[in-house]
Amino acid sequence: MTTTEVQHKPLRVYNSATRSKETFEPLSPDCVKMYVCGPTVYNLVHIGNARPVVVFDTLFRVLQSIYPKVIYARNITDIDDKIIKAAAEQNIEIGELTSRYAKAYSEDMSYLNTLEPSITPYATEHLPEMIAMVQKLVDQGHAYESEGHVLFDVTSMESYGTLSNRSLDDMLDGARVEVAGYKRYAGDFVLWKPSNDSDPGWDSPWGRGRPGWHLECSAMIEKHLGDTIDIHGGGRDLIFPHHENERAQSECAHGGTHYVKYWMHNGYLNIGGEKMSKSLGNFRTVRELLESYDGEVIRLALLSAQYRSELDFSPELLDQAKTSLDTLYGALKAANAASDNSVAAEQTGLQNNVAYQALLDDLNTPLAISELHRLSKEINKNISADESGEILQQLKAQLQSVATLMGLLQHDPEAWFKGGNNDDGAEIDALIAERQQAKVDKNWARADEIRKSLKEQGVELLDSKEGTSWRRI
RNA sequence: GGCGCGAUAGCAAAGCGGUUAUGCCCCGGAUUGCAAAUCCGGUGAGGCCGGUUCGACUCCGGCUCGCGCCUCCA
Numbered sequence: 001m002t003t004t005e006v007q008h009k010p011l012r013v014y015n016s017a018t019r020s021k022e023t024f025e026p027l028s029p030d031c032v033k034m035y036v037c038g039p040t041v042y043n044l045v046h047i048g049n050a051r052p053v054v055v056f057d058t059l060f061r062v063l064q065s066i067y068p069k070v071i072y073a074r075n076i077t078d079i080d081d082k083i084i085k086a087a088a089e090q091n092i093e094i095g096e097l098t099s100r101y102a103k104a105y106s107e108d109m110s111y112l113n114t115l116e117p118s119i120t121p122y123a124t125e126h127l128p129e130m131i132a133m134v135q136k137l138v139d140q141g142h143a144y145e146s147e148g149h150v151l152f153d154v155t156s157m158e159s160y161g162t163l164s165n166r167s168l169d170d171m172l173d174g175a176r177v178e179v180a181g182y183k184r185y186a187g188d189f190v191l192w193k194p195s196n197d198s199d200p201g202w203d204s205p206w207g208r209g210r211p212g213w214h215l216e217c218s219a220m221i222e223k224h225l226g227d228t229i230d231i232h233g234g235g236r237d238l239i240f241p242h243h244e245n246e247r248a249q250s251e252c253a254h255g256g257t258h259y260v261k262y263w264m265h266n267g268y269l270n271i272g273g274e275k276m277s278k279s280l281g282n283f284r285t286v287r288e289l290l291e292s293y294d295g296e297v298i299r300l301a302l303l304s305a306q307y308r309s310e311l312d313f314s315p316e317l318l319d320q321a322k323t324s325l326d327t328l329y330g331a332l333k334a335a336n337a338a339s340d341n342s343v344a345a346e347q348t349g350l351q352n353n354v355a356y357q358a359l360l361d362d363l364n365t366p367l368a369i370s371e372l373h374r375l376s377k378e379i380n381k382n383i384s385a386d387e388s389g390e391i392l393q394q395l396k397a398q399l400q401s402v403a404t405l406m407g408l409l410q411h412d413p414e415a416w417f418k419g420g421n422n423d424d425g426a427e428i429d430a431l432i433a434e435r436q437q438a439k440v441d442k443n444w445a446r447a448d449e450i451r452k453s454l455k456e457q458g459v460e461l462l463d464s465k466e467g468t469s470w471r472r473i
Numbered sequence: 474g475g476c477g478c479g480a481u482a483g484c485a486a487a488g489c490g491g492u493u494a495u496g497c498c499c500c501g502g503a504u505u506g507c508a509a510a511u512c513c514g515g516u517g518a519g520g521c522c523g524g525u526u527c528g529a530c531u532c533c534g535g536c537u538c539g540c541g542c543c544u545c546c547a
């Protein structure tokens with residue numbers, strides 16, 4: 001490397017708060033801080049819940065490619081009225097329910113090739129911090145106690161509503177819910193609420209109770225990341241009220257200090273043109289989909305549209321993602337077969353890679369994926385042209401490095417095509433050997449018979465100059 | 474009622490004021506004992522109506538349709 005500074009194209013991200021795409025400038029280039037809202041653990045997550053996880057995992061990887069240290073926190077909400085209800089219905093302890101589904105979540109997400117966040121804070125482990133924050137808000141006149149509840153006074157904050165771009169008047173105009181009697185103002189939200197004897201609760205200055213929904217994220221960010229963070233992510237449906245209220249609590253508790261520099265929100269995953277949601281019941285769980293599709297197929301499907309747009313989820317989408325991955329793995333496999341790995345790929349770096357540039361532009365994954373296809377086509381052409389292995393290795397290195405940034409092409413190509421269980425691998429190899437002999441003997445009838453019978457078992461034979469390989473179909 | 478998003482070829486989905494997006498599907502060709510894979514080529518587009526411009530899918534205005542938030546939700 002010369003003294004010339006490397007020309008980095010800047011990362012650009014769409015900031016929901018300003019409703020525009022901005023150049024990402026971290027608070028400190030030495031340590032970038034990102035927080036993403038995680039699941040409430042009372043059942044299996046659906047594929048819509050997986051979208052932000054995959055999207056922000058990709059962002060995490062891109063950030064790590066630029067900055068030396070990135071702290072990524074994703075919480076687990078393990079106290080919530082839905083949890084209390086579900087545990088009661090199933091007649092089990094709350095802790096049993098939440099640990100079961102927190103584990104399931106972690107497993108499901110790992111199948112989608114997501115990296116572990118740097119920190120996974122649990123709400124129930126941060127009660128002292130939450131209570132302290134509520135106390136601070138009460139002391140500073142931003143919150144008040146009423147009938148055992150502590151409420152945030154939204155009229156006490158000048159800029160309340162700026163994140164979600166709405167005024168207090170607008171909100172009340174459209175209010176569809178009855179205003180609870182203990183609220184001074186309809187828009188006030190709960191910081192702390194009383195628990196009855198059968199509910200889980202913690203002692204507080206306002207009696208035994210539990211936190212309101214928005215409080216945990218504020219308290220955990222404060223504790224683990226500080227008063228101000230670079231990026232806060234989540235689904236679009238969290239902008240209001242969740243993120244608006246989080247911001248209100250945190251900034252008021254911190255004397256007006258800016259809470260989040262870049263708010264990022266992914267679009268909805270739809271089914272049949274409608275938002276997928278637990279309340280509508282039109283969801284598919286990740287676990288259920290993993291029975292039929294490799295996690296990487298699901299991941300590619302989720303990345304096939306830019307994260308801010310809506311994405312209509314369908315079996316066709318997954319089938320297309322599967323076909324796409326077959327093509328990409330096919331090129332990798334061919335590259336492996338055609339070149340000896342003794343030719344070391346020169347470190348080309350990512351900066352000049354079109355796919356990387358696309359990712360730096362607010363995670364333009366569809367464009368990046370198209371570049372993956374262009375690279376794989378280049379690989380195939382170079383194999384046909386029988387060019388030197390060096391070019392092939394370069395192309396392969398490019399393809400793999402940028403695919404890794406998207407959490408794709410993480411399998412061994414051979415294993416990808418041969419599927420999970422290789423119990424019958426020896427049997428297949430024996431038949432291939434027999435067919436090879438038949439071909440030498442020009443016994444085409446026997447050769448075709450073997451091909452046909454294996455195909456009936458879901459195994460397809462692929463003849464090439466290098467010999468015969470196979471894959472599951 | 475308030476606020477916001479979208480409409481691209483059979484399907485999915487991007488960039489871009491003028492030049493092939495890309496993938497899947499479909500058609501033709503090369504290759505192949507057969508098959509697959511691969512390569513080459515092709516069909517096919519920008520909701521509707523105006524405006525700006527030498528030129529608009531791309532900018533501006535209107536309309537239509539669809540979706541979302543304002544309530545738990547990724």
